[in-house]
Amino acid sequence: MKRVPRGGGLGSVDRYFGITERGSTFGTEVRGGLVTFVTMAYIVILNPIILSGSPDVLGNFIDGSADGEQAFAQASAVTAFTAGVMTILFGLVSRLPFGFAAGLGINAFLAFSVVGQVTWPEAMALVVINGVLIVLLAATGLRRMIFDAVPVELKLAITVGIGLFIAFIGFVNSGFVTATGANSPPVGLGIGGSVVTVPTLLFVITLVLTGVLVAARVKGGLLIGLVTGTVIAVIVEAIWHLGPRTGADGEVANGGGWGLTVPELGSAPFSLPDLGLIGAVSFDFGRVGLVTVVMLVFTLLFTNFFDAMGTMTGLSREAGLSDEKGNFPRLKSALVVEGVGAIAGGLTSSSSNTVFIESGAGIGEGARTGFANLVTGGMFLLAMFFTPLTGIVPTEVAAAALVIVGALMMAQIKHIDLGDFRVLLPVFLTVAVMPMTYSIANGIGAGFVAWVLVHALSGRAKRVHWLLWVVAAGFVVFFARGPIEALLGV
Numbered sequence: 001m002k003r004v005p006r007g008g009g010l011g012s013v014d015r016y017f018g019i020t021e022r023g024s025t026f027g028t029e030v031r032g033g034l035v036t037f038v039t040m041a042y043i044v045i046l047n048p049i050i051l052s053g054s055p056d057v058l059g060n061f062i063d064g065s066a067d068g069e070q071a072f073a074q075a076s077a078v079t080a081f082t083a084g085v086m087t088i089l090f091g092l093v094s095r096l097p098f099g100f101a102a103g104l105g106i107n108a109f110l111a112f113s114v115v116g117q118v119t120w121p122e123a124m125a126l127v128v129i130n131g132v133l134i135v136l137l138a139a140t141g142l143r144r145m146i147f148d149a150v151p152v153e154l155k156l157a158i159t160v161g162i163g164l165f166i167a168f169i170g171f172v173n174s175g176f177v178t179a180t181g182a183n184s185p186p187v188g189l190g191i192g193g194s195v196v197t198v199p200t201l202l203f204v205i206t207l208v209l210t211g212v213l214v215a216a217r218v219k220g221g222l223l224i225g226l227v228t229g230t231v232i233a234v235i236v237e238a239i240w241h242l243g244p245r246t247g248a249d250g251e252v253a254n255g256g257g258w259g260l261t262v263p264e265l266g267s268a269p270f271s272l273p274d275l276g277l278i279g280a281v282s283f284d285f286g287r288v289g290l291v292t293v294v295m296l297v298f299t300l301l302f303t304n305f306f307d308a309m310g311t312m313t314g315l316s317r318e319a320g321l322s323d324e325k326g327n328f329p330r331l332k333s334a335l336v337v338e339g340v341g342a343i344a345g346g347l348t349s350s351s352s353n354t355v356f357i358e359s360g361a362g363i364g365e366g367a368r369t370g371f372a373n374l375v376t377g378g379m380f381l382l383a384m385f386f387t388p389l390t391g392i393v394p395t396e397v398a399a400a401a402l403v404i405v406g407a408l409m410m411a412q413i414k415h416i417d418l419g420d421f422r423v424l425l426p427v428f429l430t431v432a433v434m435p436m437t438y439s440i441a442n443g444i445g446a447g448f449v450a451w452v453l454v455h456a457l458s459g460r461a462k463r464v465h466w467l468l469w470v471v472a473a474g475f476v477v478f479f480a481r482g483p484i485e486a487l488l489g490v
Helices: 008-017 026-040 043-052 071-094 104-112 120-139 142-149 152-174 198-215 221-240 290-318 331-347 359-364 371-383 395-415 421-437 440-457 466-479 481-488
Strands: 100-102 177-179 187-189 353-355
Touching: 008 026, 026 221, 026 359, 026 371, 026 395, 043 071, 043 100, 043 104, 071 100, 071 331, 071 353, 071 371, 100 104, 104 120, 104 290, 120 142, 120 290, 120 331, 142 290, 142 331, 142 466, 152 177, 152 198, 152 290, 152 359, 152 395, 152 421, 152 440, 198 221, 198 395, 221 395, 290 331, 290 353, 290 359, 290 395, 290 440, 290 466, 290 481, 331 353, 359 395, 421 440, 440 466, 466 481
Parallel strands: none
Antiparallel strands: 100 353, 177 187
16 A cells, blocks of 8 residues: 655655655665765765875875875865765755765876876866766756667666676775785785785674675664674774774785774864865866867766766666666756766865765665755765764775675676677676776776677667767777877877
8 A cells, every 4th residue: 555645844855755655764764864874984084085195296285285284184074065065966856865975986087197287276177177068968968868878788787787896896995805916816815815804804794794684674784784893893993903004104004904994983073174175176277288188078077977877877776766778767857966066076176076886875775765865965064073983984894885785786687688699798898897997987888889899790780879889989089098198199
């Protein structure tokens, strides 16, 4: 029997977000929003680590100084602020439970590539330009046309690939999978083929506990697992004082320590946010020239465009909100707001903000509407004032939730008919390339190019949408951008 939304204020909220209509409840949405925040909270620590650690072409850090003393605190504040505002905005406009924050691929590209050629304010201006282009593509319907041109098999493959990508991130962040430093094998189990550190062991314990709770269909299983794992971590740190894995210089100084965050209660959990980076943008690109600007924006656009499309496709299917073609409610508005996230991220110097794959944790907890985003976004805004508390959840505990979500998303592969090799190869490349190259965009690109080539060269060129040809050609340029830049003398 279908429930009827209550009258009054809560009834209006229910009808606006479609909470009852989508088979959810206020309690479920709150739990889902909290779980999404917990699994995304690491970005308040990781994003400033990436952005504040690289000087630009003039030797200045993101805070404009030569020593970067205040860079981390300022980057952390704007990261939480922008994530909170954009997550709430997306929830109100699209009414979907997808959290927003600084995209890891783009922030790394800015820190490790772009600022070697331009200043930080100029790099953030490039992000703004990228966002404006995305908004225009979405508003004119071209982004939707490209989205509709993608075969449903590739959309499903994107979901599965993201699941593996999420799981791989969890394995790496927990120390369960590590780089060997050798050509073969490039990665291995733990240290020397064994799980030898307490944080990684806690990851395993949290993973098993959460997996049992989810398998038993316990309500709030993911959240219970995360909270329990964090409590255990705090107790372990209080007893053994493991400390951080890396030293002040970023090098590994304590192999048995915690990853990005140490689970300990500090004496001063409250601090006022420093939002001084807001508006630190410069559109003066005279230092590098038009060709370099175009190539940098092109790279940002492709990464932003298809990462977001792939993530939203996967999350909407995981939430049961997409149709057989992979479309979901308010798709156009969702794509427009996603572009606004890039603009906002550039204007606040937090890097392009986009949909986060970790939102799958909240969806796995039952979130189905944008009401969950109000909770997630509110927690991010609070995190501006409680950055020390945000860092209590260790990376190893959050990683367990990512692996669980990855497993849940993997189940979508059952909907793909792999009997035709024209479908099998592009699907396989999409799924495999994402985790292996640590990039959603790379996986989507490999799948698109393979789909077009295999179908065209096997006598089925007419079945390939013309827009897919255009996108595939664009991805060829994207993959070959290094030689192209060298040829153009960029």
